[in-house]
Amino acid sequence: MTDHKPQRTEEEEEVRIKKIRILGAIAGTIVAAIFYLAIPYWLQNYFIPNYKDYITADITIVWENIVPLLDRWFWAGIPMVVLGAITWMCPKGSRQRFITSTIYLAASIVWFVYVINFGDMSDLINVTYDGKTIEIGIVLTFMLYLLILFRALKILIIYGVYKDNRKDYLDGE
Numbered sequence: 243m244t245d246h247k248p249q250r251t252e253e254e255e256e257v258r259i260k261k262i263r264i265l266g267a268i269a270g271t272i273v274a275a276i277f278y279l280a281i282p283y284w285l286q287n288y289f290i291p292n293y294k295d296y297i298t299a300d301i302t303i304v305w306e307n308i309v310p311l312l313d314r315w316f317w318a319g320i321p322m323v324v325l326g327a328i329t330w331m332c333p334k335g336s337r338q339r340f341i342t343s344t345i346y347l348a349a350s351i352v353w354f355v356y357v358i359n360f361g362d363m364s365d366l367i368n369v370t371y372d373g374k375t376i377e378i379g380i381v382l383t384f385m386l387y388l389l390i391l392f393r394a395l396k397i398l399i400i401y402g403v404y405k406d407n408r409k410d411y412l413d414g415e
Contacts, residue, residue: 255414263331270330271323278319278326278353282312307366315357325349335411340404344397351393361386 250258290305329346332339355361361382369376382389 259333262333266333267327267331270326270328273330274319274323274326278322279316282315282319286312286316305367307368311357311359311363311366314359318353318356322346322349322353333407333411334403335407335409337404340400343400343403347393347396347400351390354389354393355386358382358386 286309290309293305325342325346329339329342332342363382367378369378
């Protein structure tokens with residue numbers, strides 16, 4: 243059985259690669275924008291002001307300490323969206339994709355540590371129910387180290403994707 247690849251001119255191949263890069267950049271931007279921008283925006287502007295619509299119990303929740311976390315999530319997410327677009331723009335198997343994916347991974351670790359305030363999320367939410375106030379806070383120092391370790395191990399996945407797609411990339415597929 244022979245492999246029949248469509249024969250393209252050099253100009254057609256350049257147009258095809260540009261389309262793939264543009265579509266990849268658009269996809270990367272959309273995916274990153276949903277996670278890094280849309281979620282914190284929705285939480286801060288729609289869920290928090292209207293939480294009574296979602297919770298049926300007679301409780302009062304003070305969100306004032308979670309708002310800075312959502313602000314950090316949103317504003318630190320803007321460069322992550324740009325990095326996502328750049329990463330997805332590069333074809334799988336290329337060195338550029340491997341390098342930008344590694345940079346994106348390192349930036350996501352820095353983003354995560356910054357957003358969760360280096361693991362200290364004490365007094366995050368105050369909940370009042372039946373006249374009793376409960377302060378909900380989390381100190382994630384140990385969990386922070388584990389999450390960073392698991393995130394850093396993703397470099398093995400990035401390398402595997404690079405090696406797995408390298409031959410196809412070099413063959414021009």
